[in-house]
Amino acid sequence: MDEAKKMQILADLIKIRSVNDHELQVANYLKKLLDDAGIENKVLPLGGDRANLVATLGHGRPVLGLAGHMDVVDVEADNWKTDPFVMTQAGDNLYGRGVNDMKDGLAAIVITLIELKQNNVPIHGTLKFLGSAGEEVGQVGAQALTKGGYVNDLDALLVCEPTGYRIISANKGTLNLTVKSHGKAAHSSMPKLGNNAATHLLNVLQRMQATFDEIAGGVVNPLMGETLYNVDVLQAGNQVNAIPGLATAQINMRTLPELPNDQLFAAFKKTVDDYNATTNGDVELIAADSVIPTEGNNESDLIKMIQKIGNPYAAKQNPSPEQQKHDAMLLKLLDMPYSATEILTMSASGGTDASSYLQDQPVGFDYAVFGPGNDTQHQDNEYTSKKMYLEFIDIYQQLFVQYLDAASAKLAAEE
Structure with missing residues (x-):
């Protein structure tokens, strides 16, 4: 040719x-x-x-x-x-x-x-x-x-x-997570009438970060290095004087064979479930995409x-x-x-x-x-x-x- x-x-x-x-x-x-x-x-x-x-x-x-x-x-x-x-x-x-x-x-x-x-x-x-x-x-x-x-x-x-x-x-690999916090909307002057979804989302994200640091710290692949964890999208509320009834976050992870996707998801799911069991939060964890x-x-x-x-x-x-x-x-x-x-x-x-x-x-x-x-x-x-x-x-x-x-x-x- x-x-x-x-x-x-x-x-x-x-x-x-x-x-x-x-x-x-x-x-x-x-x-x-x-x-x-x-x-x-x-x-x-x-x-x-x-x-x-x-x-x-x-x-x-x-x-x-x-x-x-x-x-x-x-x-x-x-x-x-x-x-x-x-x-x-x-x-x-x-x-x-x-x-x-x-x-x-x-x-x-x-x-x-x-x-x-x-x-x-x-x-x-x-x-x-x-x-x-x-x-x-x-x-x-x-x-x-x-x-x-x-x-x-x-x-x-x-x-x-x-x-x-x-x-x-x-x-x-890739593991994309969506964290969805369900609350109740209310006027900011009367927060007790609502349930702030944004506050619960921030609390959960802090706990998820701590979970990640605990299980991924020190786990290194000789070729690929460390697992990467990034909170890339945050969405909550639409005006400053209203308690948000819904808040979401999207997390992108780049994963290693030593710490596979299903193990990471199980650890984060336990963190979220424990949070829901001990607070008045209603947080949902969704695996949006998983590539090994x-x-x-x-x-x-x-x-x-x-x-x-x-x-x-x-x-x-x-x-x-x-x-x-x-x-x-x-x-x-x-x-x-x-x-x-x-x-x-x-x-x-x-x-x-x-x-x-x-x-x-x-x-x-x-x-x-x-x-x-x-x-x-x-x-x-x-x-x-x-x-x-x-x-x-x-x-x-x-x-x-x-x-x-x-x-x-x-x-x-x-x-």
């Missing part, structure tokens, strides 16, 4: 406005490419204009899963310098909504499969592409694929989200092979001094290692579809997050590097084949 065709595929994907919906259009577009190449695939409808896509090349074990999502986040078009749904090039940068997160990775996977097929490259095992819907909101597609058994046979998983020349080998943490193995064959194949490309990047300074400062702020010349492993607070795919083995599975892109996901004027996009197609071709070669040889030696 020539460069012009590779660029056209990415541009076509950007045109499809799959903003938390319409992944069926993306799936049908990719299906046509895969069909034309003679690659087995199927679209799995999820209702409406939503769907997953699964494609396989090769057969038997080992099975390398290749994960990519087809949705993108919403866009404030007035804040963009270009049309966010028309891929626009300026120098090496390609601009467009989702061009970085993660339609460049999505295109790179599919193009790699097509080129391997067209070139009759021997595949010693199976490459399984998992194209999901709704990764950005709730991971509905990945959950459906997991429930449908499409990940049961995976021996390794490569998530092709944007990392650039870095590997994410561990992702914190995942942690791979930094010594895994997949990670070592990514580094072996990818390091020569990373060494040739030659970023400007300004870019090096920016990257180094950003990673230092996030307490992550930095190198301008080699691929290092690190963790991330954000999650991926891996948390749905690896529900039964969240720790120790042979998985990595490694894909073209940078840190502009979800931002205005999101962009990716054309050079990196094309290089990752080359890297993936080597990686997919060499990983299966090594893994199949290992399986044969074990039998």
Whole structure:
């Protein structure tokens, strides 16, 4: 496939406005490419204009899963310098909504499969592409694929989200809590006729903070650090002379395998229940969203092979001094290692579809997050590097084949 065709595929994907919906259009577009190449695939409808896509090349074990999502986040078009749904090039940068997160990775996977097929490259095992819907909101597609058994046979998983020349080998989980305090409204001059929901909410939040400090203090993951706990939204009352009858708070947590989501929720639920039992408060605790943490193995064959194949490309990047300074400062702020010349492993607070795919083995599975892109996901004027996009197609071709070669040889030696 020539460069012009590779660029056209990415541009076509950007045109499809799959903003938390319409992944069926993306799936049908990719299906046509895969069909034309003679690659087995199927679209799995999820209702409406939503769907997953699964494609396989090769057969038997080992099975390398290749994960990519087809949705993108919403866009404030007035804040963009270009049309966010028309891929626009300026120098090496390609601009467009989702061009970085993660339609460049999505295109790179599919193009790699097509080129391997067209070139009759021997595949010693199976490459399984998992194209999901709704990764950005709730991971509905990945959950459906997991429930449908499409990940049961995976021996390794490569998530092709944007990392650039870095590997994410561990992702914190997410636990979002809503704390809802029910009271009774009254005039502020007669507070005894009411029950101040805001006061109860503040009291409960203090107790929840104390609970968190007690159970999370000193619990540290070597890769991911500490559990993060943030009260991000507070809502109560509508005027200064009225006792509020309802008050709510929303809490976002980034969690670790050592202190899993269900254990944290149980501890907070007990705190709230104890408060209700000993006061005239009526506070409700709701788990609005829960994504488990995942942690791979930094010594895994997949990670070592990514580094072996990818390091020569990373060494040739030659970023400007300004870019090096920016990257180094950003990673230092996030307490992550930095190198301008080699691929290092690190963790991330954000999650991926891996948390749905690896529900039964969240720790120790042979998985990595490694894909073209940078840190502009979800931002205005999101962009990716054309050079990196094309290089990752080359890297993936080597990686997919060499990983299966090594893994199949290992399986044969074990039998």
